[in-house]
Amino acid sequence: MNEWLIQNEMTIRLSSFFGILVLMATWEIFFPRRALTASKTVRWFNNLGIVFVNNLLLRWLFPIAAIGFAAVAEQAHWGVLNNVELPGWLSVFIAIVLLDGIIYLQHVMFHALPILWRLHRMHHADLDLDVTSGPRFHPLEMILSLLIKLAAIMVVGPPVVAVLLFEVILNVMAMFNHSNIALPGIIDRGLRWLIVTPDMHRVHHSTVNRETNSNFGFNLSIWDRLFGTYLAQPALGHQAMQIGLNQFREPKYLTLHWLLVLPFLSRQKTDSD
Numbered sequence: 001m002n003e004w005l006i007q008n009e010m011t012i013r014l015s016s017f018f019g020i021l022v023l024m025a026t027w028e029i030f031f032p033r034r035a036l037t038a039s040k041t042v043r044w045f046n047n048l049g050i051v052f053v054n055n056l057l058l059r060w061l062f063p064i065a066a067i068g069f070a071a072v073a074e075q076a077h078w079g080v081l082n083n084v085e086l087p088g089w090l091s092v093f094i095a096i097v098l099l100d101g102i103i104y105l106q107h108v109m110f111h112a113l114p115i116l117w118r119l120h121r122m123h124h125a126d127l128d129l130d131v132t133s134g135p136r137f138h139p140l141e142m143i144l145s146l147l148i149k150l151a152a153i154m155v156v157g158p159p160v161v162a163v164l165l166f167e168v169i170l171n172v173m174a175m176f177n178h179s180n181i182a183l184p185g186i187i188d189r190g191l192r193w194l195i196v197t198p199d200m201h202r203v204h205h206s207t208v209n210r211e212t213n214s215n216f217g218f219n220l221s222i223w224d225r226l227f228g229t230y231l232a233q234p235a236l237g238h239q240a241m242q243i244g245l246n247q248f249r250e251p252k253y254l255t256l257h258w259l260l261v262l263p264f265l266s267r268q269k270t271d272s273d
Helices: 002-030 040-061 065-076 088-112 114-124 139-156 160-177 185-191 198-204 222-226 256-264
Strands: none
Touching: 002 065, 002 160, 040 139, 040 256, 065 139, 065 160, 088 114, 088 139, 088 160, 088 222, 114 139, 114 256, 160 198
C-alpha cells in the first residue's frame, strides 16, 4: 500500500490541484464575492508561475517528499504514532489533526518573526484573493515549510496514507479558502465551526494589522478559536476592505521577478499594515 501511494503521489496531488483549480475558478466566474482590482491575467500567470517554480525546486531538493519520509519514519519507528497500538483509522485521524495544528502554529510563527515574515509577506502582497492565491508562496518559505513538515513527521509518526491525505487536504483547502466565491451567510456560518471558509480567511489578508494577525488556520477552524486568534469579520466589510500590503501596491509586485525578490526589499510596514 505504502509503495503504491509513493509511486502515485504526484498523480494524486496533481489531480486534486487541477480539480480544485477548475472547480473554484468556475465558481468564481459565476458567483464572485468581490470585484477584482488587479489584472486577473497578470495575477494568474505569475501566481501559477511561482507554483511551477516551487514544485520544480522542491522535487529537485527533496525527491522523496513528505510521504516518502513518512515511510522511512514508519520503518525506523520514529514518532509517537509509530510506537503505539491504535486502529489504523484512528492513527490517520489523529495524525491529520496534529499536522493541521502544527501548520497553524507555523503560520503564526511566520507572522511573528520578522525574518520569516519577510518570506511570508510575498503571499500577502497579492492585491486580490482568488483560487491562485492559495498556493502562492515564496520558494524559500516552501523549503522551510517542508523542513518543518519533515520534523513534524519525525515527532508525530503519521501513517503514510495520513501524510498524503493531509497534503491533498491542505492544498485543496488553501485553494478553497482563498477563492473569490460567494457562500450564503447561513452556510458560511455553519461551515466555520469546522473548517476555514473563504470569508473567514479573507479577513487574514486585510491591510489592517489586527485583521492580518487573525484567522491563521488553513483547514480546521478550531485552532483560531482555541488560541484566541479568531476574528469573524473585517471592520470595513468584505466589499470595502483592502486586500494586500500597503507598501507593495504597485502592479509590478504582481510579476514573477518581483515575487521572487520581494523578501529582500527593505520597504517598511506602514501604520495600517
